[in-house]
Amino acid sequence: MDEFQEILQDFLVESFELVEKLDEDLVELENTPEDLELLNGIFRVAHTVKGASSFLNFDVLTHLTHHMEDVLNKARHAELILTPDIMDVVLESIDLMKALLNTIRDTSADAGIDVSACVARLDKISGGTGEVETPKPQAAPAVEASSVKPEPIQAEDSGNEPDYENMSDEDVEAEIERLLAERQEQDKAKRQAKIEAGEAVPSAPPAPEEEPASAKSDPEVVTPPPPPPAPKPVVHGSGNDDAPKAAAPAKKAATVEQTIRVDVKRLDHLMNLIGELVLAKNRLIKINDDVEERYEGEEFLEELNQVVSIVSLVTTDLQIAVMKTRMLPIGKVFNKFPRMIRDLSRELNKKIELEISGEETELDKSIVEEIGDPLVHIIRNSCDHGIEQPADRLAKGKEESGTIGLKAYNEGNQIVIQIDDDGKGLDTTMLKDKSLEKGIITEKEADQMSDKEAFTLIFKPGFSTAAQVTNVSGRGVGMDVVKTNIEKLNGIIDIDSEIGVGTSMKLKIPLTLAIIQALLVGVQEETYAIPLASVLETVRISTDEIYTVEGKSVMRLRDEVLSLVHISDIFEVDRIMDGGEYAYVVVLGLGAQKLGLIVDTLVGQEEIVIKSLGEYLKGIEGVAGATIRGDGGVTLIVDVVALMDMARNVKTSAVASASNAAAQITLEKTKASDYIIMIVDDSKTDRTIMRKALEPLGVTLVEASDGQEALNTLKTSDQNFDAMLIDIEMPRMDGYTLAGEIKKYNRYKNLPLIAVTSRTGKSDRMRGVESGMVEYITKPYSADYLSSVVQRNVNLKSEFLS
Amino acid sequence: MSDKLKEIINKQSEQQNPDITDLDNVVQLVGFIIGDEEYAIPILAIQEIIKPFSWTRVPQVPPYVKGVFNMRGSVIPLIDLRVKFGLPEQKHNDETRFIVMKVGDEVAGFVIDRLTMALRIKKEHIGPAPDTINSEDSLIDGVGKEADRIITILKADKLLKRDF
Numbered sequence: 034m035d036e037f038q039e040i041l042q043d044f045l046v047e048s049f050e051l052v053e054k055l056d057e058d059l060v061e062l063e064n065t066p067e068d069l070e071l072l073n074g075i076f077r078v079a080h081t082v083k084g085a086s087s088f089l090n091f092d093v094l095t096h097l098t099h100h101m102e103d104v105l106n107k108a109r110h111a112e113l114i115l116t117p118d119i120m121d122v123v124l125e126s127i128d129l130m131k132a133l134l135n136t137i138r139d140t141s142a143d144a145g146i147d148v149s150a151c152v153a154r155l156d157k158i159s160g161g162t163g164e165v166e167t168p169k170p171q172a173a174p175a176v177e178a179s180s181v182k183p184e185p186i187q188a189e190d191s192g193n194e195p196d197y198e199n200m201s202d203e204d205v206e207a208e209i210e211r212l213l214a215e216r217q218e219q220d221k222a223k224r225q226a227k228i229e230a231g232e233a234v235p236s237a238p239p240a241p242e243e244e245p246a247s248a249k250s251d252p253e254v255v256t257p258p259p260p261p262p263a264p265k266p267v268v269h270g271s272g273n274d275d276a277p278k279a280a281a282p283a284k285k286a287a288t289v290e291q292t293i294r295v296d297v298k299r300l301d302h303l304m305n306l307i308g309e310l311v312l313a314k315n316r317l318i319k320i321n322d323d324v325e326e327r328y329e330g331e332e333f334l335e336e337l338n339q340v341v342s343i344v345s346l347v348t349t350d351l352q353i354a355v356m357k358t359r360m361l362p363i364g365k366v367f368n369k370f371p372r373m374i375r376d377l378s379r380e381l382n383k384k385i386e387l388e389i390s391g392e393e394t395e396l397d398k399s400i401v402e403e404i405g406d407p408l409v410h411i412i413r414n415s416c417d418h419g420i421e422q423p424a425d426r427l428a429k430g431k432e433e434s435g436t437i438g439l440k441a442y443n444e445g446n447q448i449v450i451q452i453d454d455d456g457k458g459l460d461t462t463m464l465k466d467k468s469l470e471k472g473i474i475t476e477k478e479a480d481q482m483s484d485k486e487a488f489t490l491i492f493k494p495g496f497s498t499a500a501q502v503t504n505v506s507g508r509g510v511g512m513d514v515v516k517t518n519i520e521k522l523n524g525i526i527d528i529d530s531e532i533g534v535g536t537s538m539k540l541k542i543p544l545t546l547a548i549i550q551a552l553l554v555g556v557q558e559e560t561y562a563i564p565l566a567s568v569l570e571t572v573r574i575s576t577d578e579i580y581t582v583e584g585k586s587v588m589r590l591r592d593e594v595l596s597l598v599h600i601s602d603i604f605e606v607d608r609i610m611d612g613g614e615y616a617y618v619v620v621l622g623l624g625a626q627k628l629g630l631i632v633d634t635l636v637g638q639e640e641i642v643i644k645s646l647g648e649y650l651k652g653i654e655g656v657a658g659a660t661i662r663g664d665g666g667v668t669l670i671v672d673v674v675a676l677m678d679m680a681r682n683v684k685t686s687a688v689a690s691a692s693n694a695a696a697q698i699t700l701e702k703t704k705a706s707d708y709i710i711m712i713v714d715d716s717k718t719d720r721t722i723m724r725k726a727l728e729p730l731g732v733t734l735v736e737a738s739d740g741q742e743a744l745n746t747l748k749t750s751d752q753n754f755d756a757m758l759i760d761i762e763m764p765r766m767d768g769y770t771l772a773g774e775i776k777k778y779n780r781y782k783n784l785p786l787i788a789v790t791s792r793t794g795k796s797d798r799m800r801g802v803e804s805g806m807v808e809y810i811t812k813p814y815s816a817d818y819l820s821s822v823v824q825r826n827v828n829l830k831s832e833f834l835s
Numbered sequence: 836m837s838d839k840l841k842e843i844i845n846k847q848s849e850q851q852n853p854d855i856t857d858l859d860n861v862v863q864l865v866g867f868i869i870g871d872e873e874y875a876i877p878i879l880a881i882q883e884i885i886k887p888f889s890w891t892r893v894p895q896v897p898p899y900v901k902g903v904f905n906m907r908g909s910v911i912p913l914i915d916l917r918v919k920f921g922l923p924e925q926k927h928n929d930e931t932r933f934i935v936m937k938v939g940d941e942v943a944g945f946v947i948d949r950l951t952m953a954l955r956i957k958k959e960h961i962g963p964a965p966d967t968i969n970s971e972d973s974l975i976d977g978v979g980k981e982a983d984r985i986i987t988i989l990k991a992d993k994l995l996k997r998d999f
Contacts, residue, residue, distance in 0.1 A: 309908050559892065604894040646893070646903060649912045649943055649997050653895050659903055659910045667891040667905050749926065 037089075038141075044085050045138050046294070051078045052131055053368060059127070060371040063120050069109070076105045082130070091143040094133045100152045101126045103159040113158065117379070122154045124372070297398065300359050307352050308642035311548060312661050314348045315639065317341055319663035352548065361401045363441045363450070364392030369405075370412060370439060377416045384423050384434030385416055391441035396448050400522055400542060404450070407515040411452050411538055412437060414491075414512060419456030419536055429533065431455065447524075447566065450540040459530040461487040471495055485625035488528040492516035520674045523549065523564055525623055541566075549643060551660070551670065553636035554619060556600045557608060560668050562641055562660055563630070567673040569622040571635055576614050579631075588618065588629060595620065597629040598680040603655055604669075608779070621673050628680055639663075643670060655679055705731030708827055709752050712736050713743040713771065714760040714789070719812075723758055723789065726816035727823060740766025744774055747781065754784060755827040758819075759806070761790040761797070772804040785826040789814070860958045864979070866951035866986060867934065870922045873986045874947075875954055875979060880991030882937040884950065887927045897999050904944060906935065914994075915946040941995040956981065961988065 058075050062068060083098035104123060107113035115123075129151055133143045321341045328334060367389050378385040396404070420426075420435035427433055438453035464487050465479045473493045474482075490496055494513040519526055524542035543549060543566055551562040552571070572590065579586050579597060586597040597618065601608055618629040641660035646653065657672035710732050714720045720736050727734060735754075737743035740763050747754065757775075761768035768788060775781045787808040788801045801809050808822050823829075864875035865884075890904035890913045899918035903910050913933065918924055930949035935942065956979040964975040974993045979986040 312908065606894075644910045646910060647912060647943075648941055649995065650893060650896065650900070650903065653893060655895075656893065659891070661905045661908060661910065665905055666889060667903050667910055669891065669893065669903075 041089060041137075041141065044089060045134065048082050048085065048134050051082055052127065052134065054078060055127055056124075056372050057368045059120065059124060060375050062115065063117065063375070066115050072105070072109050076102065076109055079105055086143075091133070091137060093143045093146065093148055094130065094137070097126060097129055097133065097148045097152060100155040100159070101130075104155050107159050119158055121379075122151070122158060124376075126151050126155060295358075300355070300398075303355050304359065307348075307355050308548060310348050311352060311640060311642055312663070314345050315663035316665070317663075318345060356397065356544070356548075357395070359398045360395035361398050362392060363394050363396050363401060363404070363448070366401055366405045366408060367392045367439060367441075370408070373409065373412065374416065374437065377413065381416060382422070383416065383420050385420055386434050386436050388436060388438045389440070390438075394441040394443060394448060396441075396542070397544060400448075403518055403522055404540075404542070407518045407540070408439075408450070408452070410512060410515050412439070415452060415454040415456065415536065419454040419458075421457055444541070447541045447543055450542070451537060452540075453535060453537045455535040458532040458534055458536055459488055459491070459528070460532055464488070464490045468493065468496060483625070485528070488530055489526075489625055491528075492526070523566060525567065527625075548640060550638060551641045552619065552638055553668065554600065554617070554630075554632040555634035555636050556604075556632050557606050559604075559606060560636060560662075560666075561600065561604070561632075562639070562668050562670045563619060563621070564657075564670065564673060565638065567621050567623055569620045569627070571620065572618050573615055574618055576616060579616075586631075590620065590629070593627075595627060595629045596680070597631055598676075598683050599631040602683045603676060603679055621676070623673055623677055626677055628677055630676070641668075641670070705829070706733050708732040708755045708829060710734055710823060710827070711743060711746065711754050711757045713738075713740065713757060713763070713768070715739055715763045716760070719760065719789075722816075723819065726819045730820060730824065730829065732823075732827075732829070739763045740768065740771035740774075743771055747775065747778075754781075756785045756787060756823055758787050758789050758823070761788060761792055761801075768806075769800055769804040772801075772806055776805040787822060787826060789819070861955050862958060862961065862979075862988075864954040864956060864986075864988060865934070866954050867932070867947040868949050868951060869916050869920055869947055873951060873984060874916075875956075875986045875988050876934065876936065876991055876994075877988075878953065880936050880938055882935045882942065885933050885935065885944075887931050887933055887946070900999075901946065904933075906944070909942070911935065911942050911944050913944045913946065917946065917948065936991050936995060938992045938995050941992075943995055945994065954979070954981070954986070956986075 055075060055078050058071055058078075062071050062075065065071065079098055079102045083095055083102055086094040086098065101123065104113065104119070108115050113119070126148075129146065129148050132146055133148075136145055137143050318341060321337060324337065325334060370389070371387055374385050374387040377383075415437050420437070421429070421431075423433045426435065436453075436455050438451070440453075441448060441450045443449075461482075461484050465474070465482065468474045468490050469476065469479055473490065473496055491512050492515065496512070516526065519540055519542070522542050524540055527539040527541065528536065529539075530536040543564075550565040552565050552568050553560055553562050555561075574588060578588050580588065582594075586599075587594050588597055589595070595618075600606070616631050617633070617635050618631055619635075621628045621630055639662075641662075643658045644660060645651070645658055646656065655672050655675045657670045657675075659667050659669050662668050708730075710727065712720050712723050712727075712734060713736075714723070715738050717738075720738075724734055724736075732755075735746065735750075735752075737746055740759075742765075743757070743759075744766065759768045759771060763771075766774075768790070772786050772788075775784065775786065785808070786806045787810060788806045789810045789812065790797070791812040793811050798809050807826065810819060810822060863878040865878050865881055866873055866875045868874075885906075888904065890902045892902040893900065893912075899915050901913040901915050904913050905911075915924065925948070927946070932947055932950055933944040934947055935944045960981070961977045961979045963977055964973055965978075974989050976988045976990045979988050
């Protein structure tokens with residue numbers, strides 16, 4: 034049974050490939066009916082499928098392909114001219130064949146599909162000149178029923194491929210006998226030839242024995258004896274008969290080995306591993322940078338640098354190589370369109386030509402699978418709405434037959450699939466009117482809409498310009514599907530159209546789904562990754578350049594007005610730190626839509642591996658997934674599509690200064706210990722001295738041994754500090770840096786920072802002031818002095834003093 | 836020396852024996868504390884227990900979902916059980932742990948106050964959840980009775996189920 038399954042699998046894979054080819058070839062054949070080679074090719078395909086299916090006992094499929102083959106055979110021998118009507122029947126039978134193959138794939142049997150009607154029609158066509166015509170009402174076992182008819186023709190005309198399936202038992206016996214006889218004859222002749230060759234050179238057999246012997250004695254004999262090589266050609270001559278035989282299979286084997294079928298799961302797994310490797314590489318690069326900073330000028334650095342760059346180079350190459358193994362030519366998708374256009378043009382009574390180019394452009398397998406449906410919808414749309422009726426076209430002075438161009442090409446890290454038609458083009462006023470009628474947009478929106486935006490109306494769900502629902506389109510679903518599918522692939526759609534001239538649609542799709550280039554942006558202490566494909570540009574603006582219009586922030590970007598949204602409004606980030614007077618705006622573009630996203634900092638560009646957030650957190654609006662960064666942390670990836678939608682509902686003005694909102698939650702002090710003062714010094718002794726000096730005040734004291742620790746305490750503590758005593762010279766983070774960091778927080782804007790240091794230079798004092806220190810106490814100091822400075826700065830109420 | 840060793844081995848096997856004989860009747864759990872209560876989770880639902888480390892906040896989720904963290908290349912949600920059980924948030928300390936649970940394909944990390952111990956409780960010592968709790972939606976699987984205390988046994992699959 035397992036063996037059967039295995040054979041069945043092979044059969045299915047092969048058949049699907051063949052049938053796909055068949056479709057394409059037949060349409061081409063219709064255009065060039067005299068191309069005998071093409072016809073022969075098609076015939077062979079039909080024949081192969083028939084042969085294999087009969088071997089596997091798929092009677093219905095055999096029956097169908099057999100009759101199809103009859104028709105094709107007639108055509109092959111010029112007994113039949115392939116008119117479009119005949120082609121319709123042939124193509125119909127191919128559709129049935131596909132359906133049967135699908136059924137076989139799903140159920141391992143070919144029952145359940147009625148092919149009799151199609152067979153009858155095929156018979157009628159072939160019956161015009163064939164001698165036997167028996168319309169079979171049911172899918173009868175093909176072998177006996179149709180045994181008589183095709184055999185004679187084939188046996189005569191295509192001697193190389195006699196149709197054994199349709200022979201009667203006796204005929205088969207006879208044929209076998211004949212072939213056996215033929216074979217024996219050949220073998221005999223071969224043996225004869227061998228013997229003759231052997232006799233002609235009687236000295237040949239001993240020669241090879243002599244040769245190794247002489248070779249062994251080589252070390253002693255300085256000059257090898259010249260005679261032995263002489264018989265060699267003769268020896269080869271005697272094997273002449275076998276030589277080509279042996280060579281032929283070898284050659285065949287070589288061509289077979291060139292491709293291997295690999296389970297897609299294995300490739301996916303490999304891709305995942307590469308993803309991990311890319312992350313590790315990013316991490317390595319980061320570590321290298323850190324090390325470089327710390328050990329500047331050391332010799333081993335160069336070596337490390339080399340290794341890191343080799344690793345990153347190889348990783349990138351590996352990634353590209355694995356990506357390539359997953360690539361399929363887009364021709365796989367394009368192939369089905371000639372047939373579709375043909376059917377559609379007959380159905381719609383239009384004349385449409387399809388021009389395909391760039392079908393060798395390669396795309397990730399998963400994208401190739403996803404791209405088919407959107408393209409079908411776009412092309413159907415172009416045929417139905419774009420291309421005019423032949424009469425209309427002539428009236429407009431265009432050629433009678435319309436052209437749809439389908440091309441694919443690479444553009445940077447993206448694949449562009451372009452669908453052009455020379456039809457009537459999109460009428461923006463008509464699009465707006467229709468949308469208003471269906472309540473998709475409001476009057477105001479319609480007025481403000483640019484032409485580009487109006488074009489995108491065709492992607493709105495429920496939108497349709499067709500007056501009535503036809504078989505082809507008009508349900509208002511198709512183009513909506515296009516948009517969602519393309520966006521699912523992180524792709525964007527660009528439409529250009531001119532009335533009377535035509536429409537051009539560009540689908541821009543990233544090469545692969547798993548690894549993308551991203552722009553990393555920072556907001557407060559968080560980092561987000563924005564897919565670079567949707568980033569048009571970044572600009573630094575001062576906060577004065579942001580205007581508020583109808584409760585929304587906008588800015589002027591060259592000659593257009595760009596609406597703005599702050600990333601922290603979208604992702605609910607608490608604004609604990611002050612953004613400063615400058616902001617960065619990341620201009621996001623999605624088709625014709627543009628949006629400025631305000632962020633605090635631009636971190637850089639990085640290659641990121643997209644990871645899903647899992648079942649528990651899926652569907653968070655605005656988050657497309659997550660990635661793991663070089664430092665091991667998780668960074669969320671922005672879903673630009675959703676972001677555009679969310680931005681519309683964000684009302685708060687983008688850079689409302691948050692300074693006063695969260696800050697200053699000063700509680701009423703009721704006793705001395707409500708005052709909290711932090712002492713930051715790396716020396717335990719110094720800390721103790723300060724503690725001793727301040728303890729008499731009765732205030733609460735918190736200690737930290739360096740800047741970093743102090744900052745962490747500030748960030749995580751829920752206490753409100755009233756003053757800080759900061760030493761300047763400290764490991765990890767010095768006093769100046771600490772003061773600068775603290776001042777970034779709105780909450781600590783007014784926290785008095787008091788420097789306590791042995792640095793007495795004027796420049797040190799200046800630096801202290803610059804970094805936001807309010808007092809500067811030089812060591813040594815008296816306890817009373819320290820205490821009074823602190824009292825002054827925290828406004829200690831006198832009643833608490835004992 | 837070898838006698839002593841034998842003795843120890845014998846002792847150990849003696850200790851283990853009762854468990855082995857009625858393994859079917861014993862539930863193995865991992866106990867932990869949240870607030871003042873002791874809870875337990877079936878040991879088989881636990882993938883690992885790790886010390887806390889940094890995580891990334893995720894927007895638009897209930898307060899008990901702290902965010903996501905990176906566990907050897909996988910992005911895993913982090914849920915604070917204190918907050919989920921209606922207790923005030925608490926700063927992580929030396930005893931805080933993340934328990935990573937896995938049921939089927941669902942994985943998530945849970946913040947707990949501290950671990951207690953691995954428990955073996957006989958099935959007859961586990962009572963049903965109090966009647967007042969709707970058994971369908973409840974996170975509580977049952978109540979285990981040990982000599983001196985009561986342990987609430989939680990359903991791992993319910994904890995891992997998204998409820999927002």
